[in-house]
Amino acid sequence: xxxxxxxxxxxxxxxxxxxxxxxxxxxxxxxxxxxxxxxxxxxxxxxxxxxxxxxxxxxxxxxxxxxxxxxxxxxxxxxxxxxxxxxxxxxxxxxxxxxxxxxxxxxxxxxxxxxxxxxxxxxxxxxxxxxxxxxxxxxxxxxxxxxxxxxxxxxxxxxxxxxxxxxxxxxxxxxxxxxxxxxxxxxxxxxxxxxxxxxxxxxxxxxxxxxxxxxxxx
Amino acid sequence: xxxxxxxxxxxxxxxxxxxxxxxxxxxxxxxxxxxxxxxxxxxxxxxxxxxxxxxxxxxxxxxxxxxxxxxxxxxxxxxxxxxxxxxxxxxxxxxxxxxxxxxxxxxxxxxxxxxxxxxxxxxxxxxxxxxxxxxxxxxxxxxxxxxxxxxxxxxxxxxxxxxxxxxxxxxxxxxxxxxxxxxxxxxxxxxxxxxxxxxxxxxxxxxxxxxxxxxxxx
DNA sequence: AATTTATTTGACTCAAGGTTCAAATTTATA
DNA sequence: TATAAATTTGAACCTTGAGTCAAATAAATT
Numbered sequence: 001x002x003x004x005x006x007x008x009x010x011x012x013x014x015x016x017x018x019x020x021x022x023x024x025x026x027x028x029x030x031x032x033x034x035x036x037x038x039x040x041x042x043x044x045x046x047x048x049x050x051x052x053x054x055x056x057x058x059x060x061x062x063x064x065x066x067x068x069x070x071x072x073x074x075x076x077x078x079x080x081x082x083x084x085x086x087x088x089x090x091x092x093x094x095x096x097x098x099x100x101x102x103x104x105x106x107x108x109x110x111x112x113x114x115x116x117x118x119x120x121x122x123x124x125x126x127x128x129x130x131x132x133x134x135x136x137x138x139x140x141x142x143x144x145x146x147x148x149x150x151x152x153x154x155x156x157x158x159x160x161x162x163x164x165x166x167x168x169x170x171x172x173x174x175x176x177x178x179x180x181x182x183x184x185x186x187x188x189x190x191x192x193x194x195x196x197x198x199x200x201x202x203x204x205x206x207x208x209x210x211x212x213x214x215x216x217x218x
Numbered sequence: 219x220x221x222x223x224x225x226x227x228x229x230x231x232x233x234x235x236x237x238x239x240x241x242x243x244x245x246x247x248x249x250x251x252x253x254x255x256x257x258x259x260x261x262x263x264x265x266x267x268x269x270x271x272x273x274x275x276x277x278x279x280x281x282x283x284x285x286x287x288x289x290x291x292x293x294x295x296x297x298x299x300x301x302x303x304x305x306x307x308x309x310x311x312x313x314x315x316x317x318x319x320x321x322x323x324x325x326x327x328x329x330x331x332x333x334x335x336x337x338x339x340x341x342x343x344x345x346x347x348x349x350x351x352x353x354x355x356x357x358x359x360x361x362x363x364x365x366x367x368x369x370x371x372x373x374x375x376x377x378x379x380x381x382x383x384x385x386x387x388x389x390x391x392x393x394x395x396x397x398x399x400x401x402x403x404x405x406x407x408x409x410x411x412x413x414x415x416x417x418x419x420x421x422x423x424x425x426x427x428x429x430x431x432x433x434x435x436x
Numbered sequence: 437a438a439t440t441t442a443t444t445t446g447a448c449t450c451a452a453g454g455t456t457c458a459a460a461t462t463t464a465t466a
Numbered sequence: 467t468a469t470a471a472a473t474t475t476g477a478a479c480c481t482t483g484a485g486t487c488a489a490a491t492a493a494a495t496t
Contacts, residue, residue, distance in 0.1 A: 013442080013494095036354050038256035041483060054486080055444050063484065133351065133409065136257050177417070177425040180410060181403045188402030191351065199395070207395040215433035231464095231472080259453060272456085273474050281454065 021059040024049060026128045029070035033130035033190055037067055037137050068142045070132055075149040077129045081119040082156050085112060109164020110217055116160065117182065117212055118205045124189055125201030131190045154179060161216070171218040182212045239277040242267060244346045247288035251348035251408055255285055255355050286360045288350055293367040295347045299337040300374050303330060327382020328435055334378065335400065335430055336423045342407055343419030349408045372397060379434070389436040400430045 027049055031040045042063055046053045060066055089107045107115070123129050135146055161178050164170030170178070185208055193199070245266055249258045260281055264271045278284055307325045325333070341347050353364055379396050382388030388396070403426055411417070 017442090034354075036256075036352060038254075039354050042485085043483080052445055053484085054446080057485070058443065134254060136252075136254050173428070174417075174421075174425060177422065178429070180406065181426055181429045184404070184406030185399045185402035187409070188398065188405045191405070192398060199392075203392075204395065207392060208399055210391070211396070211399045211433035214435075215429035217432075235472090260455090261453080270475055271454085272476080275455070276473065 017059070024056060024059050025066055025069045025073060028066045029073065029130055029132070030128055032067065032070060032132055032134065037132070037134040064138060064142065067132070067134065068138055068146065070130075071135070071138075071146045072149065074129050074131055075146075075153060077123055077127065078120065078153050081116060081123060082153065085116050085119070086156075088115075108169035109160055109162075109167050110169035110213065113157070113160045113164060113170070113216075114209050114213055116157065117186075118209055120186055121189065121205035121208055122201045124186065125193055125195070125204060131187055133187065133190075154183070157183070164216075168218060170216050178216050181215070182208075185212075235277070242274060242277050243284055243287045243291060246284045247291065247348055247350070248346055250285065250288060250350055250352065255350070255352040282356060282360065285350070285352065286356060286364065288348075289353070289356075289364045290367065292347050292349055293364075293371060295341055295345065296338065296371050299334060299341060300371065303334050303337070304374075306333075326387035327378055327380075327385050328387035328431065331375070331378045331382060331388070331434075332427050332431055334375070335404075336427055338404055339407065339423035339426055340419045342404065343411055343413070343422060349405055351405065351408075372401070375401070382434075386436060388434050396434050399433070400426075403430075 024045070028040065028045045031045060031048070042053045042056055045066070046056050060069075089112055124131060135143055135150075138146060158175055158179055161170055161175045165172055165175065189204070193204070242263070246258065246263045249263060249266070260271045260274055263284070264274050278287075307330055342349060353361055353368075356364060376393055376397050379388055379393045383390055383393065407422070411422070
């Protein structure tokens with residue numbers, strides 16, 4: 001007989017399954033970041049979770065799927081950051097305004113970018129989230145999807161930069177090159193940052209924002 | 219009977235061998251940059267050179283050796299850049315001087331850095347040289363060596379930045395973070411740059427230097 | 437306690453791709 | 467042209483690690 005308890009239990013099952021699956025992906029993702037996708041075997045991934053290789057396949061179809069989900073997880077987190085700042089900045093999103101036209105509550109493009117960039121750095125240093133580079137290990141469909149997600153994020157960041165150029169807070173010049181420059185810092189961060197090091201995410205983000213800001217402001 | 223001709227011929231043999239070996243490594247290096255080390259098979263490497271897989275082993279011990287030499291080749295080129303600028307700047311290398319003490323012919327730390335950075339960008343865009351990230355696919359000895367070479371370069375760049383801070387051309391702050399930031403741009407460049415694209419190395423380097431410069435100058 | 441369902445495992449298969457090697461081919465030398 | 471040395475190849479071998487599956491264990495349900 002079905003009771004509401006059954007449903008709750010079933011739901012709990014699903015939740016636990018989802019949590020474990022997420023744990024698999026996050027743990028693997030971290031290993032991928034440190035050692036690289038191909039230098040991380042399924043056995044290793046399993047062992048760090050106290051499981052055996054075969055058990056992983058209960059949560060995941062493929063090793064490739066783990067890589068794919070790792071990417072998606074990161075891009076979801078980055079999208080969330082962008083979304084937060086976009087809503088915090090709703091007013092001057094659609095209309096292009098010169099600095100003098102900006103009311104006090106609105107952000108300049110530069111400030112907007114600084115906020116986003118700070119949150120990106122904090123994301124990569126303080127959450128388990130990491131920006132993986134191994135896109136070419138994904139096959140057709142999956143690779144295309146990941147690249148699409150990346151492009152969307154770059155588009156949004158590019159939008160912010162261009163808005164900043166419009167409102168006069170960011171100096172002119174090829175906006176894509178602006179973006180490439182500081183996104184490089186973000187990607188490189190993944191390579192050298194170690195969570196246990198002396199540098200905290202806060203310190204890094206402040207320093208990076210100083211460079212970013214001076215580098216592109218008018 | 220031995221003649222001077224024999225010697226010349228033998229020398230030519232060696233030279234041709236060295237050239238072909240270099241071609242193998244450069245071609246492979248380029249593929250590694252685009253598709254990644256593990257996504258590039260020996261067969262593919264051979265095929266792009268019009269050879270068969272087995273022939274590669276006449277020029278090279280391992281696939282791993284190819285990766286190693288790729289790294290070394292890049293670091294050699296970067297060292298050469300650093301060396302050029304160091305000799306061009308011999309005067310204020312040992313002594314720390316304030317800006318007012320610099321004679322006209324000497325470079326500020328900032329100018330020195332700009333020059334080096336420009337040449338790095340040109341190197342990565344115009345020569346076949348590429349900054350590979352796949353260090354973890356190298357075993358023990360080799361990996362250690364590559365990391366040592368990378369550290370030496372970072373040390374030199376760090377030195378330039380610190381000199382710039384001393385002579386007042388570069389603003390204070392954690393010099394390592396300065397370096398991490400703009401070296402990120404360099405590494406990321408490898409991921410997105412395509413030689414056939416609309417952006418030339420010259421354009422990129424000018425733009426990047428503008429950001430670098432404004433980002434770190436006092 | 438018995439039974440069903442979810443989770444984990446050990447032992448295996450299988451393919452991919454790096455590596456080897458004796459033989460073939462090409463190139464240089466006498 | 468005959469011989470030797472350098473270069474390339476085809477056909478194997480071998481290792482690694484991903485993926486499978488029936489059976490075992492654990493957890494929940496009756």
